[in-house]
Amino acid sequence: SSSSSSSSSSSSSSSSIALFQLIYTCRSCFDTIERQHHYLRQYAASSFIRSYGSFSSSSSSSSSSTTTSTTSEKSLKKKTKKVKKTETIKATEELKTLMDMKKPGKWYPLARTMEREIILHVGPTNSGKTHAAMERLKKSSSGVYCSPLRLLAWEISETLNKYGTKCDLVTGQELKRVEDAAHVACTVEMVDVNKVVDCAVIDEIHLIGDDFRGYAFTRALLGTPALEVHLCGDTSCVELIDKICKDTGDKLRIRNYERLSPLNVANEVFSRKRLEQNVEKGDCFVAFSRKAVYALKSEIERRVPLRACVIYGGLPPEARSRQAELFNKPNSGYDLLIASDAIGMGLNLNIRRIIFNELTKFDGVEVRQLTSPEVKQIAGRAGRYKMSYYDKGGGVVTTMDDGLLSGGRKDANDAKDVIKSEVSGLQFIQNQLDAPVKNLKTAGLAPTFEQILEYCAKVDGANLEDALRALSADAKVPKYYKMRKSDEVIRLAKFLANLGMEIEDHYTFSISPTSVDCPHSMKTLMNFASAFLNEGHVSVKLIPKSINKRERKSRADVQTRMNQRRVSILANLEEQHRAYDLYLWFARRLSAQFPEYNLAEALRIMCAHSIDAELQKLTTTGTGETRGRKKSSKKKENSSPLQIEELDRKILRSAINRVNEERKNLRVIKEKSSID
16 A cells, blocks of 8 residues: 555656646746737737728728818819919900900001001092092002992002003902002902001091991001001091091191082972983982882883983992993993992992982881981082083982982881972982081991900800900990991801801801892802811802792783893892802902812803893883984984994803803813822
């Protein structure tokens, strides 16, 4: 037992040692594990903290980032608003600057660098004011004549060249160069404000106050770089020109003129019932519509054995010039003239007596009485200085029958009822001739294309129409200026808005001489615009044909029906002529896209001569009673016109041959380009 106990105690002791060792080992392991666990806890904690930190930072970052982003968004919005506000203020200031047109003289720096002398020639019609200015132009080393009409520019160009002063012709549709020419005759819109000349003449300067074309006269006055600028007009523009010259610093001299031949109002009216007894050679009957002009021609030629020329605004310049030539020529067989107010400017006519068929006109809005300037301008054509009737008592003016039409009605066709007025027709004419001149208050202005472009750049989404409306309505100008009425230009801009044109092309098409009230003219413009955009090449062939309106059945005699048909043909020819003119206008500005200039010009000339030929066929002379006229006289009157008609037929045939030649040349050019 003792051995067992001793062995048990030894075994127990060894067990205890083993256990201790185990425990020690385990303890040290435990400590190691504990230490490692401690480290792990620390690591886990730090990892947790890191991961929590990143979570919390991402969470707090998400909350703080939300807060920060909200704050930054707010600050960004504030900054954006501030920037936008600054930009808006800047844009507003820039727009204000753009709209400030109080110094239009500064638009023409070349003219402002010169010491110009402005000589203003003022007086009534037939007073010699334009003649005096032209004499100075002839003697100048270089010069420019600015005309209100193409026809007048032609006449001056021809006159100067015949005199020996070489002169170019520049209009919206034409450019005729003369070798070594130092002078230019142009329409007022075409004056070159970058070419210095010795002398300039601006005719009919009182049109500076016109609502539609006044801007062109203002531009010529402010911008023409000439040492001497001669202005010709009536006394209504004196105060206005004086204000403009004070603003530009130009020296102004005024020369006054009186009428060179007397102008008398007749003692009695011209009776329509007694037309056969009253009508005389050199008479000019004035009506205010194309229809009324042709109706008068038909009636007069049916009742008396005299032939009448016609002049009205719708006629091409060539035809008007030819009709004036026939009327002025003593033995042409054309002794009467039926005209509209188109005779008021640009034509020297050998008129003995002006007979107003009516004393009212439709002005596009209403039927109204003639104004004093209109009566003076038209009546003043009678008894022109150094013409046949100058030394036979001067000119006479009267009215047909004694009545005035009431103004204020909207439709020109309603203007048929003669009403009794407080004054007679003759007294009305006398009052208008004696009326004091009303001074012009404002000169016209128009925005330049550069200003339109700048407006579109500064205003988001603004197009040509917006720019035109804004610049016309909101521009700040001096009290003695006004912005041009741009209604027709705006209508054309709107009409072409959806075609996708570049603004420069859109502007060019919108200012083209297109009649917005003429369907044929508008169709022609649309054909041109479509080909311009889609093909880059516009042909004369795109001009649509004019279609004769169906004529109502008439019980009139054969001659009258023939004349009615010819009037319809004339209307179609006039439409075609306007279309050729439009093509030429574009060809002068966009020559690469409108390359058929020569053919269009040949067609226009042919069309003008065709109109001339139709006008000569349009007669009823000799088909009715001659009442008091001798038959021998009738034969004498009709012999000369036959020779003239034959001459004009030759001219027309020559024009047709030229058209054929130009068509042939065009085919050759196309064949060569296709081969290349």
